[in-house]
Amino acid sequence: MSRRNYATIKAGKILRVDKGKEPSVMNMTERPSGVFPAVCPLDCPDTCGLLLHKENGKIVKVTGNPDHPETKGAICNKVRNMAERVNHPQRLLYPLRRSGPKGSGEFVRISWPEAIAEIADRLKRLSEEHGSESILPYSFYGNMGVLNAEGMDRRFFGRLGASKLDYTICNSAGNAGWKYTMGFGGGSSPRDTLNAKLFIVWGGNIVSTSMHQAVLMEQARKNGATVVVIDVHKNLTGRRADWFIPLYPGTDTALALGLMHVLFERGMTDEAFLREHTLGHEELREHVQAYTPERVSRITGVPAEDIVRLALMYGETSPSHIHIGNGLQHHDNGGMAVRTVSCLPALTGQWKRGGGAFKSNGAYASLNDGALQRPELRPNPGVRTINMNKLADALLTLQPKVHGLFVFGSNPAVVAPESERVREGLEREDLFTVVHELFLTDTAKYADIVLPATSSFENTDLYTSYWHHYVQLQQPVIEPAGESKSNFELFKLLAQAMGFEEEAFQESEETVIAAALDNPDNPYLNGVTLARLKEERFVELDLAPKADYLNRLATPSGKIELYSRQLEALGLPPLPTYLPLEEGFDGENRAERQGRYPLMFISPPNHNFLNSTFANVGKHQSMEKEPLLQIHPLDAESRGLEDGHFVEAYNDRGSYRLKASVTDLMLPGTVVSQGLWWSGGSEDGPRASKRLANALTSSRIADLGGGATFFSTTVEIRPADPDSADSAS
Ligand SMILES: Nc1nc2c(c(=O)[nH]1)N[C@H]1C(S)=C(S)[C@@H](COP(=O)(O)OP(=O)(O)OC[C@H]3O[C@@H](n4cnc5c(=O)[nH]c(N)nc54)[C@H](O)[C@@H]3O)O[C@H]1N2
Ligand SMILES: Nc1nc2c(c(=O)[nH]1)N[C@H]1C(S)=C(S)[C@@H](COP(=O)(O)OP(=O)(O)OC[C@H]3O[C@@H](n4cnc5c(=O)[nH]c(N)nc54)[C@H](O)[C@@H]3O)O[C@H]1N2
Ligand code: SF4
Ligand SMILES: [Mo]
Numbered sequence: 170m171s172r173r174n175y176a177t178i179k180a181g182k183i184l185r186v187d188k189g190k191e192p193s194v195m196n197m198t199e200r201p202s203g204v205f206p207a208v209c210p211l212d213c214p215d216t217c218g219l220l221l222h223k224e225n226g227k228i229v230k231v232t233g234n235p236d237h238p239e240t241k242g243a244i245c246n247k248v249r250n251m252a253e254r255v256n257h258p259q260r261l262l263y264p265l266r267r268s269g270p271k272g273s274g275e276f277v278r279i280s281w282p283e284a285i286a287e288i289a290d291r292l293k294r295l296s297e298e299h300g301s302e303s304i305l306p307y308s309f310y311g312n313m314g315v316l317n318a319e320g321m322d323r324r325f326f327g328r329l330g331a332s333k334l335d336y337t338i339c340n341s342a343g344n345a346g347w348k349y350t351m352g353f354g355g356g357s358s359p360r361d362t363l364n365a366k367l368f369i370v371w372g373g374n375i376v377s378t379s380m381h382q383a384v385l386m387e388q389a390r391k392n393g394a395t396v397v398v399i400d401v402h403k404n405l406t407g408r409r410a411d412w413f414i415p416l417y418p419g420t421d422t423a424l425a426l427g428l429m430h431v432l433f434e435r436g437m438t439d440e441a442f443l444r445e446h447t448l449g450h451e452e453l454r455e456h457v458q459a460y461t462p463e464r465v466s467r468i469t470g471v472p473a474e475d476i477v478r479l480a481l482m483y484g485e486t487s488p489s490h491i492h493i494g495n496g497l498q499h500h501d502n503g504g505m506a507v508r509t510v511s512c513l514p515a516l517t518g519q520w521k522r523g524g525g526a527f528k529s530n531g532a533y534a535s536l537n538d539g540a541l542q543r544p545e546l547r548p549n550p551g552v553r554t555i556n557m558n559k560l561a562d563a564l565l566t567l568q569p570k571v572h573g574l575f576v577f578g579s580n581p582a583v584v585a586p587e588s589e590r591v592r593e594g595l596e597r598e599d600l601f602t603v604v605h606e607l608f609l610t611d612t613a614k615y616a617d618i619v620l621p622a623t624s625s626f627e628n629t630d631l632y633t634s635y636w637h638h639y640v641q642l643q644q645p646v647i648e649p650a651g652e653s654k655s656n657f658e659l660f661k662l663l664a665q666a667m668g669f670e671e672e673a674f675q676e677s678e679e680t681v682i683a684a685a686l687d688n689p690d691n692p693y694l695n696g697v698t699l700a701r702l703k704e705e706r707f708v709e710l711d712l713a714p715k716a717d718y719l720n721r722l723a724t725p726s727g728k729i730e731l732y733s734r735q736l737e738a739l740g741l742p743p744l745p746t747y748l749p750l751e752e753g754f755d756g757e758n759r760a761e762r763q764g765r766y767p768l769m770f771i772s773p774p775n776h777n778f779l780n781s782t783f784a785n786v787g788k789h790q791s792m793e794k795e796p797l798l799q800i801h802p803l804d805a806e807s808r809g810l811e812d813g814h815f816v817e818a819y820n821d822r823g824s825y826r827l828k829a830s831v832t833d834l835m836l837p838g839t840v841v842s843q844g845l846w847w848s849g850g851s852e853d854g855p856r857a858s859k860r861l862a863n864a865l866t867s868s869r870i871a872d873l874g875g876g877a878t879f880f881s882t883t884v885e886i887r888p889a890d891p892d893s894a895d896s897a898s
Contacts, residue, residue, distance in 0.1 A: 231249060246776070247779055284618055302331065356527040369490065373494020375492060446728055595612070772844075802832075847861065
């Protein structure tokens with residue numbers, strides 16, 4: 170293992186170098202200055218190794234750790250500027266109690282003992298009066314650390330008997346689609362993708378969202394690969410493609426079926442592979458006859474000759490790699506879209522030719538969830554589960570009512586669909602809301618009690634990646650800001666106040682990490698231990714079992730299921746089948762479906778925010794400038810709009826004011842606005858205005874996995890008064 174030197178620096182000057190020796194755990198917080206190893210905590214596949222440059226107890230700079238075997242010292246711009254966020258003057262430092270109306274942001278400082286006593290008292294009373302299921306924890310992966318994102322909180326809310334949350338906002342439709350097909354939730358390893366001669370990015374923007382995969386894509390291109398990007402929008406990745414293929418939103422299933430049609434028809438399939446490793450190839454061969462290039466072209470907007478050309482390219486090129494992004498699955502038919510695309514490598518036998526596909530590699534590192542979350546603590550295992558995409562309904566219409574909401578690691582007033590109704594729910598006077606946060610986010614403004622959270626650099630935690638195969642340990646580098654506490658610590662404190670006496674609430678971070686790593690069901694975790702993490706910092710999973718990948722597919726048949734009896738049993742099409750969006754249109758049904766809202770509204774991540782994180786930090790705001798609506802020249806012209814005009818995108822759910830950017834990066838009929846802006850939280854950025862993409866999006870549930878349908882949204886656009894953008898509330 171390579172060891173670098175960790176230097177003690179002051180005012181940019183190196184004072185001392187500890188040769189080949191990392192500072193010990195205790196040392197890192199105690200030593201006021203130096204360069205210390207860390208892990209990027211953000212919800213990003215790359216899980217970079219970082220170096221924190223510390224002076225006088227403060228982080229002054231964040232760089233990449235060159236020793237990380239996969240991320241190799243390169244990090245994104247967002248995190249290079251992370252020090253500004255960690256040291257931000259608006260970091261929450263003390264517990265707060267609401268003193269004004271919900272949403273007003275008026276609070277008074279209280280002490281931790283007061284806050285904990287009040288929360289424990291309210292939770293007890295709610296449990297007595299309405300039952301413990303009236304309490305809903307709402308969280309996501311603002312910090313990917315296992316202990317803080319899905320450890321002590323799960324123990325606490327389980328023991329309390331609260332309603333369960335279904336964590337569906339991100340990739341659950343696509344992951345389900347992949348799993349019905351492949352069984353196991355992992356695909357090609359990063360380094361496998363280097364050998365690809367055809368590299369397809371399908372519904373992903375890896376230049377912005379997984380930069381190290383984009384680096385590997387460039388290396389593959391240098392080795393002779395052709396890069397194809399299939400997207401509804403020529404994003405930064407599409408702009409780097411050798412061939413960019415734009416299509417109508419929600420039509421990917423049809424495109425993939427069209428490719429299959431050509432592959433079967435031209436005899437370009439690997440019949441031996443299909444016989445040995447798949448279920449249902451004869452049914453599929455028959456089924457895809459209906460998806461002729463001409464018909465698929467009408468649906469997708471992709472010219473028939475391009476469909477044939479792409480199919481021939483895919484049929485002739487080995488190895489090939491398909492990177493399946495999150496974009497195509499944030500749709501009504503998103504599970505099926507990912508399922509269909511994930512069938513393609515099997516048709517040409519890629520899994521035996523060094524190629525394949527990637528959706529998520531999370532399963533290679535799956536931990537011992539039982540030991541981590543201790544589900545046996547729950548007195549009511551049959552309690553209801555609430556889909557997090559349905560937060561608006563959960564707060565407004567669900568019976569029995571939700572009376573207590575506990576939010577941490579997420580900013581639902583901004584990120585959840587139907588944000589106008591989410592906010593209406595958060596305004597309910599009879600709802601007791603606690604928000605544990607680093608900032609007074611839009612969500613925190615609705616809380617009765619706000620609790621300050623540490624940043625991940627102040628904690629001990631375990632990090633796995635859903636892309637590469639290295640496990641990492643974070644140990645505290647700086648002291649907690651103000652009186653902030655980690656999620657882990659918070660839920661231990663609350664457990665004590667509630668009188669939960671189980672040892673599960675006494676355990677240290679290290680005990681829980683060791684237990685989580687000990688997963689007899691996951692051979693890839695063999696030999697990954699806490700002791701090695703402390704010693705080596707980046708511990709690679711045991712990849713020996715991967716040689717046997719095709720025999721480890723956990724589908725009912727043990728094969729790649731082109732035909733799925735599981736889906737059939739659910740009343741869904743057992744073969745990959747194109748179903749049009751519930752809200753939206755394709756090229757074929759356009760005329761009858763384009764009603765009052767004739768534009769498809771797509772709101773994917775931008776380059777410099779991480780979901781809504783960083784949207785309140787001046788540097789990140791200025792890099793993104795302001796919310797833009799990309800609109801095709803034909804759509805702009807027919808509405809009398811010009812580049813730079815203020816516009817309002819609207820539908821029955823709400824409206825979003827932003828500036829028009831007239832561009833032909835999409836097909837006509839699609840408009841795009843990148844980035845989850847929010848109303849403020851910062852005085853150092855552009856003037857605060859109501860900037861909520863999710864005011865427009867629907868909380869319908871996707872076909873599989875309970876997934877979100879953010880991008881199956883239709884709108885109309887009208888000119889807006891430039892001044893009213895700032896006064897909107
Ligand atoms: N800079 C940055 N990086 C991030 C994030 C961030 O916010 N900012 N978020 C992180 C998280 S939580 C996630 S889940 C990942 C997501 O990252 P990706 O997997 O890259 O997915 P998205 O960026 O959501 O969407 C990718 C593309 O899908 C396109 N798209 C939308 N609808 C369709 C469709 O119907 N078909 C096709 N083919 N394309 C479509 C969008 O135009 C967009 O260009 O990124 C992570 N990394
Ligand atoms: N329109 C539209 N909406 C989307 C998406 C989209 O593409 N378009 N993407 C969706 C996707 S893929 C995702 S994953 C979700 C993401 O939604 P969220 O998971 O809510 O992500 P963030 O907006 O980054 O909010 C995370 C919050 O956690 C806080 N936080 C960070 N670390 C900690 C900690 O250790 N403790 C506590 N208590 N808090 C912490 C941060 O300060 C931040 O406010 O958004 C979804 N929403
Ligand atoms: S956000 Fe992603 S690319 Fe940026 S430092 Fe973190 S893990 Fe690396
Ligand atoms: Mo996500």
